[in-house]
Amino acid sequence: MSSVRAGLRGVAAAVLTLSWALFAPGCGGDGQGAGVVDPEEQDIAATDTVVFADPGLESAVRAALGQPDGAVTAAAAHTLRSLDASGRGITDLEGIGQLDSLTSLDLGNNGIADVEPLAPLTVLQYLDLADNEIVDLSPLAALTALKVLILEHNEVADLSPLDGLLSL
Numbered sequence: 001m002s003s004v005r006a007g008l009r010g011v012a013a014a015v016l017t018l019s020w021a022l023f024a025p026g027c028g029g030d031g032q033g034a035g036v037v038d039p040e041e042q043d044i045a046a047t048d049t050v051v052f053a054d055p056g057l058e059s060a061v062r063a064a065l066g067q068p069d070g071a072v073t074a075a076a077a078h079t080l081r082s083l084d085a086s087g088r089g090i091t092d093l094e095g096i097g098q099l100d101s102l103t104s105l106d107l108g109n110n111g112i113a114d115v116e117p118l119a120p121l122t123v124l125q126y127l128d129l130a131d132n133e134i135v136d137l138s139p140l141a142a143l144t145a146l147k148v149l150i151l152e153h154n155e156v157a158d159l160s161p162l163d164g165l166l167s168l
Helices: 002-023 055-065 074-078 138-140
Strands: 083-084 105-106 126-128 148-150
Touching: 055 074, 055 083
Parallel strands: 083 105, 105 126, 126 148
Antiparallel strands: none
């Protein structure tokens, strides 16, 4: 029985690794463009400014955009396809909903309890929320494009809000 469990863990790890390779290219936040959309594809006003409540989240977005200074515009924010904001001490996700082109998001190893601000990210396919303080998953019910969701090491007791996420 333990060899069957070990085999299943190996298969799950392989699927997760494959999913990561398929859905999170360029998620390193290096600003090299792999996770960025061509700004000319935008029809968002370049003057609209995006504000993040948490400095760790803002820092991750700036790193991914390769923009250390100045206002982060809505047009620039819309170009992000992937974001690695893991291990940045993030506790407040307010403002992340403006990154509406994200398909891959790593928020692992932070202090996040409220995932409500993630609800507008309806094209998100990969979401890592491991090692946070999450209890309520109901805001994630709108993320119908999700294919990979990592929740280990949280305080989640009820998985029923995920019942409608058929691609998981």
